[in-house]
Amino acid sequence: MLSDTVIAPATPPGYGGVSLVRISGPKSEEIAKSLAKKTKPFKDRVATLSSIYNSRNEKIDDAIITYFKTPSSYTGENVIEISCHGNPIIVDQIITSVCNMGARIAEPGEFTKRAFLNGKLDLVQAESVAAIIKSQSTKAARINHKILSGDLSNKLREIKDSVLSVLAKLEFEFDISENELTQPNLIKNTVNIINNSRLSCGSLIDSYEEGRIVNKGARVVIYGEPNVGKSTLLNALLEKDRAITSETPGTTRDTVDAQIVLGGVPVTLIDTAGLRNSNNTLEAAGVERSRSEIKNADLLINVVTLGEKVKKSAGFGKEITVYNKSDIIDYPKKDGDTINISALMGHGLGELKNLIKNKLIIKNESGSSLVLTTRRQVMAISHCKDSLVAALKHLGNSAPELELVSFELRDAINQIDTLLGKTTADDILNKVFSGFCVGK
Ligand SMILES: Nc1nc2c(ncn2[C@@H]2O[C@H](COP(=O)(O)OP(=O)(O)O)[C@@H](O)[C@H]2O)c(=O)[nH]1
Ligand SMILES: [Mg+2]
Incomplete structure (x- = not known):
């Protein structure tokens, strides 16, 4: 068991209904008693309404104090939780007073580290705490x-x-x-x-x-020749007009990204400048940026229309080929990693989303797998x-x-x-x- 006592706010800084401040370590209960000017001990796992005071005896706030006696606490040590009014100045005053009473400010992750050191969690579980929060x-x-x-x-x-x-x-x-x-x-x-x-x-x-994809999200890059409908597809998948579309080739100069959630997983869609050689420096810079997005993608969507050769990307990973403008072009039926859609009319978008989910191994929303x-x-x-x-x-x-x-x-x-x-x-x-x- 560690000998020092630490304190930190458990809720984010700012204004709200309630802020929670936590103290852990051997002096927790003694400090809480001084803070509340109480002589009787706090009862284990009982929430007590108390006025709390700074070292000059000035009242800071009325708060709910809950005591978790060792070893049945998050850290395994004596823990005091103070729920005060959600105001950063009150939180600051509590922290200053508690530090004056012999505690110190906790380092990032220190409560969970203490829980690990006291055998409450193993390391894999401790890592998952940070992952749950994020x-x-x-x-x-x-x-x-x-x-x-x-x-x-x-x-x-x-x-x-x-x-x-x-x-x-x-x-x-x-x-x-x-x-x-x-x-x-x-x-x-x-x-x-x-x-x-x-x-x-x-x-x-x-x-x-x-x-990795579930936790960090996936990057899905839409690429292809100018004017095949990449930006229209981005907008259709987002169900809003995010990227500018036009019949003028070279409209999208920079990459445009936006987030959707597919099967419970955050997916960043990236619309790129059409891959073509251009004398325009601005467009050329956009094409360069597109190439770098293609290299870092988890999944590529290669948009084509009839008449062009389907060029394979320079990317290394998974890829779906989308034949767009099916409302005006009569394509033969496709299967596997190839699909016909009309981004403009919204045809085939549900199927495309399912294909994206399958390619990203988003199996089911319940997330039951280990x-x-x-x-x-x-x-x-x-x-x-x-x-x-x-x-x-x-x-x-x-x-x-x-x-x-x-x-x-x-x-x-x-x-x-x-x-x-x-x-x-x-x-x-x-x-x-x-x-x-x-x-x-
Ligand atoms: N008929 C038809 N036109 C489309 C479709 N998708 C895009 N377009 C049109 O094709 C042109 C180029 O689209 P845009 O999304 O800007 O292409 P990008 O250069 O690949 O981003 C625009 O005039 C769009 O309205 C589609 O599915 N059907
Ligand atoms: Mg575009």
Whole structure:
């Protein structure tokens, strides 16, 4: 348990109905008593209406004070929550008074870091707290909440436990056996179990793209020749006139972006300047910018009309080809990643949205799947999987060196432990918590 007491506002700065200030640490209750000029102790988990005073005995506000006694609090320490009137000057006065009484202002993420250090959360759960706060869609909030509830931690623990169980058997074997293996089927069972764990790691790694897109949103870039209807398509998908459209080629000079929510996921649509060589420096700069957007896109929409060759983009990722102006051009029926639409008349837009969702792996709005959400998680699980693959390789030899297998399995377990926070270096911890806002 940490020896100092910290304070921070838990609600954003500004004016509102209520602001919440939180104090955590051994002196919390004593400080709350001084603040409220109370002699009797606060009751655990009971909200008490109190006037609160600064050190000069001047009244600051009337507030609701709630005490959460250790260990049943968010941080695991004694926590006091003060709900005062939603005014930044009142919040400031409370913080100054509490600091005068021996607390200090908390660092970003310090409440959650304390919860982690006191065993209330593991590191994967702690990361999900920051992700819940930053969620930009219902789906993101649900996925992050699932992680906070421990679903991802349980899955990781499941993988770790099965690797541990085979490791124990292998170590027992090379401790006691001289030549012959004493456990029949040891190698076969070990291979089966490690293989299953490897597959579980593989599906977690695959889930990252969904986790990333759900949390950070996706960038969908509309590109094509001038005048094919890119800006009209952007407006149609947005259901409002955001970009200027015209029959004059080269109308869109700069990239224009706007957000929509598809299947509960924030999607940034980017309309680009038509890709053509232009002598006009302004248009050429727009084309350059379009090319850079194409490179960074999660999905490309290549808009074409009849008569042109369908040029493949210079992009690397996923792509949908849209034949536009189907109201005036009679296209053959399309399937797969190709679709006929009329952006102007609104034909085929529902189908296009579904195709976008499928391409971005937005499966369903409920967000029930278990996904990795941070780069740190992917790196650790990939490393874990590599170690399991190395162990399997050793086991494939006619006379496997069990020590080498055991070495790889230990490494795999260590990787999972860095995620759960059992063996995580301080610099990684600092990195995880510095991404938080103050007061969480
Ligand atoms: N008939 C028809 N005209 C369209 C359609 N989509 C766009 N246009 C017209 O094509 C012209 C160029 O459209 P615009 O969106 O500015 O093309 P951009 O240069 O690719 O952005 C405008 O006159 C639009 O009204 C469509 O689906 N059908
Ligand atoms: Mg345009």
